[in-house]
Amino acid sequence: MGRSPLKWWLKTERGQLVFLEGLGSCLDVVFGQEQREEDVSDLRALFTFVQAALAPVDGDAWQGRVLLLDELGVLLSLGAAPVAVLDFVHYCRVAVCSRLQGNIVVLVHSNEDSGDKENELLVTALSHHSDLILWAEGLATGFCKDVHGQLKIIRRTSLRPGGERDSLQLYQYKIQERNVAFFARGMSAAVL
Template sequence: MPGLMAVSLYITFSPSTSEGVSLTAARDRGQLVFLEGLKSSVEVFFQTPEEPHPLQFLREAKAGNLQPLYEFVRTALTPGDDGEAAWRCPVLLVDDLSVLLSLGLGAVAVLDWMQYCRATVCCQLKGNIVALVHDREDTEDEENDILLNGLSHQSHLILRTEGLATGFCRDVHGQLQIRWRQPTTQRDRSLTYQYKIQDKNVSFFAKGLAPAVL
């Protein structure tokens, strides 16, 4: 299947837009399993599901049990008994993990859930996981720092986006740092690009080499 062939599971806990990519069309083509956290949370509070809901932790007095959410991931990626083909190189997209902390979960519980997902998606199915976490340098949030550091330690590739330190610029909207973790060496490899957000895409260029500047 062309296009989103590798994308198999998308979990979002916050409003998100994907310019140029229709998640609904991908889901209709069978390329995407989509769990919308905001919409699903309504079902948890106002309906009584026959089976454990992926977001069952929202109804529990002591939040922390993410096993139903993991089972949702595992079941979505497991071929059924009707001869359904298995996912090939699946990708789990999570947008975003920081919201789980706001819902009362601890960083350790979220990291444990990610570890179980990595064992299934990455190790067993030879796929990948992409997760968004907010880096709140302007606030003291110990749980978010634990989550961010834990994920950074587990990740092979880290993409960090931030605005320009010099403030607003019409031709440069921010910069992207790409860091490849090198487990076998003491120093990671990194590159930094600047970018400009356009109507339907994003332009990347080396620092100081914006087209408008040249």
């Protein structure tokens, strides 16, 4: 499969993170102990789990919630259909963005050469509905000791009424021991 475990995080206004074990919870919900008549591709029970986790506890009025979905493609590996995964993201978006005035961040790996049509469909659909896309990739020219890859930042202003063209920013990066250094293309130590 080659995909990382599904991890979901909820960010609260006080800088705290609430961790939801997405893969374990997903397995419990989809392949629970009792026999379920619903199809594996039906993610309603998983959304109910996420919605319950988003519900504020007595006296806790979270504002600005951010739901981070780490490696959404794992749901495809578990047998969920791309349409069901997109429906799940849509319902999460309504719950977090519309009702709670928060945001959703989704990680999906993409490799055009992989031949995984379902994953590419998921990536394409999510890209069309996203306001901001961060696309990290290796260098097209190959290995370089001072530059490990390139980051494209696409701001989707065309989604808004009267929106202009989407803006694209390109940065290169080098992964260091405890952080990542970003710089404009052509400004790495190897070039200078």
